Amino acid sequence: MCGIVGILSDHEAAPIMVEALKRLEYRGYDSAGIATVDARGTLDRRRAVGKLANLSDLLVHRPLSGKSGIGHTRWATHGAPSVDNAHPHRCGPVAVVHNGIIENFQDLRRELAAEGIDPESETDTETVALLTARFLDQGKSPQEAVAATLERLEGAFALCFLFEGEDDLIIAARRGSPLAIGHGEGEMFVGSDAIALAPLTSRITYLEEGDRALVRRTGVEIHDAQGRPVQREIKQIDIDAASVSKAGHKHYMAKEIAEQPTVLAEVLTHYLNGEGSDVLLPEGLDFSRIERISMVSCGTAYYACLTARYWFEQVARLPVDVDVASEFRYREPPVPEGTLAMFISQSGETADTLAALRYMRGRAQQVVSLVNVPESSIARESDIALPTLAGREISVASTKAFTCQLTVLAALALKAAAQRGVIDAAQLAARLAELRTMPGLVNGALALRARVETVARDLARASDVLFLGRGQMFPLALEGALKLKEISYIHAEGYPSGELKHGPIALVEDSVPVVVMAPHDALFEKTVSNMQEVMARKGRVLLITDAAGAREAGAGTWATLTLPEAPAMFAPILYALPAQMLAYYGAVAKGTDVDQPRNLAKSVTVE
Numbered sequence: 237m238c239g240i241v242g243i244l245s246d247h248e249a250a251p252i253m254v255e256a257l258k259r260l261e262y263r264g265y266d267s268a269g270i271a272t273v274d275a276r277g278t279l280d281r282r283r284a285v286g287k288l289a290n291l292s293d294l295l296v297h298r299p300l301s302g303k304s305g306i307g308h309t310r311w312a313t314h315g316a317p318s319v320d321n322a323h324p325h326r327c328g329p330v331a332v333v334h335n336g337i338i339e340n341f342q343d344l345r346r347e348l349a350a351e352g353i354d355p356e357s358e359t360d361t362e363t364v365a366l367l368t369a370r371f372l373d374q375g376k377s378p379q380e381a382v383a384a385t386l387e388r389l390e391g392a393f394a395l396c397f398l399f400e401g402e403d404d405l406i407i408a409a410r411r412g413s414p415l416a417i418g419h420g421e422g423e424m425f426v427g428s429d430a431i432a433l434a435p436l437t438s439r440i441t442y443l444e445e446g447d448r449a450l451v452r453r454t455g456v457e458i459h460d461a462q463g464r465p466v467q468r469e470i471k472q473i474d475i476d477a478a479s480v481s482k483a484g485h486k487h488y489m490a491k492e493i494a495e496q497p498t499v500l501a502e503v504l505t506h507y508l509n510g511e512g513s514d515v516l517l518p519e520g521l522d523f524s525r526i527e528r529i530s531m532v533s534c535g536t537a538y539y540a541c542l543t544a545r546y547w548f549e550q551v552a553r554l555p556v557d558v559d560v561a562s563e564f565r566y567r568e569p570p571v572p573e574g575t576l577a578m579f580i581s582q583s584g585e586t587a588d589t590l591a592a593l594r595y596m597r598g599r600a601q602q603v604v605s606l607v608n609v610p611e612s613s614i615a616r617e618s619d620i621a622l623p624t625l626a627g628r629e630i631s632v633a634s635t636k637a638f639t640c641q642l643t644v645l646a647a648l649a650l651k652a653a654a655q656r657g658v659i660d661a662a663q664l665a666a667r668l669a670e671l672r673t674m675p676g677l678v679n680g681a682l683a684l685r686a687r688v689e690t691v692a693r694d695l696a697r698a699s700d701v702l703f704l705g706r707g708q709m710f711p712l713a714l715e716g717a718l719k720l721k722e723i724s725y726i727h728a729e730g731y732p733s734g735e736l737k738h739g740p741i742a743l744v745e746d747s748v749p750v751v752v753m754a755p756h757d758a759l760f761e762k763t764v765s766n767m768q769e770v771m772a773r774k775g776r777v778l779l780i781t782d783a784a785g786a787r788e789a790g791a792g793t794w795a796t797l798t799l800p801e802a803p804a805m806f807a808p809i810l811y812a813l814p815a816q817m818l819a820y821y822g823a824v825a826k827g828t829d830v831d832q833p834r835n836l837a838k839s840v841t842v843e
């Protein structure tokens with residue numbers, strides 16, 4: 237899951253590509269590289285390990301001229317992050333950048349080795365450059381060489397090719413991984429997504445599965461998977477190119493946490509009618525016409541689905557299956573009639589979620605997605621794409637997208653209950669009035685910042701942390717643990733509180749903090765019993781609760797965080813805040829790279 241760009245400009249390409257790659261760093265930052273062709277047709281490249289800043293530094297000392305180029309920011313799949321493994325990969329007259337995985341690369345390497353052609357890197361991508369160079373060597377034109385190469389590749393890819401002696405040609409191809417062509421005035425661009433190209437052009441053509449594009453400054457010629465010339469629509473894309481500032485915060489994550497009251501209010505404005513008493517659904521979305529929901533997602537979005545399952549089942553009496561996307565299709569689940577398939581994804585590009593969506597197409601009655609990037613592949617391949625409306629989320633750790641997903645899902649579950657006759661219009665309006673209090677309550681949770689920071693400093697000294705929750709707080713325990721792991725590198729696990737005594741309680745000792753997420757609701761007493769079991773074994777408990785919970789069970793805890801009291805159904809939205817802030821301040825205390833934690837990428841576009 238890497239980011240790729242291609243540029244045929246009338247300006248120097250290197251600085252433009254570095255800027256475009258900056259906007260793709262969410263896809264990986266293990267290494268970066270660019271290749272250009274200059275006016276004399278010379279192909280050259282620069283590559284650097286680590287973040288893009290290292291490539292920028294290198295370019296200061298060893299500039300690269302040329303108005304045509306391809307660039308790459310890498311999340312390592314095959315081969316360690318090293319200069320040799322960094323893209324662009326070059327073989328003789330061709331350079332290649334790639335996002336995806338060439339699954340048959342070992343077979344291809346063996347075939348090439350038999351001909352005495354040896355790779356310089358450990359990557360799957362270099363095989364593509366080697367094959368293309370071999371076809372060029374046999375006298376094929378760049379177009380023919382690329383077409384012949386593509387026929388040999390198995391797996392998922394988005395590729396850009398640049399050729400020595402050709403300063404007005406980039407060949408781009410996609411199978412499985414997204415690729416966008418940008419149309420400028422006498423300039424053309426290629427990018428993994430429209431965001432990368434946003435400052436350059438708003439006129440975008442999305443390549444479709446199997447497409448191959450010959451890009452020249454005068455325009456683009458596209459051939460489909462069968463090699464037939466095709467026309468693809470040019471869309472006007474409205475992306476706010478300026479939405480990348482930290483607005484005075486030290487990290488994007490801090491900014492995104494702080495934005496939650498605002499974006500949640502925007503979600504409610506969008507999804508509710510003027511009086512706030514009804515949920516406005518897009519045409520064709522009717523929960524009374526379905527029998528069950530199958531939800532599929534990854535990571536934090538998966539935890540949003542787990543939370544929503546409580547809502548759809550308890551409130552709308554609609555059965556829900558929830559699956560992790562990376563496992564879903566391997567189960568080959570039979571899809572009962574009347575199934576609505578729902579896919580939740582911030583990026584809309586997560587490869588496993590997209591593959592699950594494709595599995596469900598033709599099997600499910602309807603394919604609905606909830607995505608934060610409206611131009612994304614998942615949105616485009618859904619029957620109905622619902623917007624998450626979190627605004628651009630840059631930090632790798634998802635925060636505002638999660639609470640926006642929860643808010644949309646809560647509104648949908650309530651509407652489903654009304655459509656299915658489980659609640660009447662007055663009950664719907666009453667519940668929505670409660671939901672409308674959430675932006676204010678979330679704002680109240682933000683006021684705990686200083687207190688959370690103090691607790692997090694202590695928590696950050698631990699090597700292991702357990703998170704516990706019961707009922708709809710269980711997915712929040714999972715989310716709290718994931719947040720802590722991914723940005724502060726502290727080992728953390730989330731468990732249903734009742735499951736503790738079936739094994740994990742063996743881990744409890746005073747060096748292992750146990751975070752208990754327990755609003756004072758119907759399950760509070762039971763969770764507190766589990767908490768007592770921890771404290772009886774000298775466990776250090778951080779209790780996250782409300783005023784009533786703190787009064788009843790705050791005594792004897794290591795620390796208690798007291799949140800505003802929330803309507804019971806919507807408490808998960810509020811309890812996401814302390815989970816996010818604990819992870820954030822824990823990471824700040826540890827001095828880790830908050831926004832771009834090691835080994836991760838914002839958008840996981842490989843399986």
Ligand code: AGP
Pocket residue numbers: 534535536537580581582583584585586589632633634635719722837838839840
């Ligand atoms: C969240 O903090 C993670 N970085 C990650 O688990 C993420 O939620 C997951 O990769 C799914 O991404 P998506 O929502 O873009 O599909």
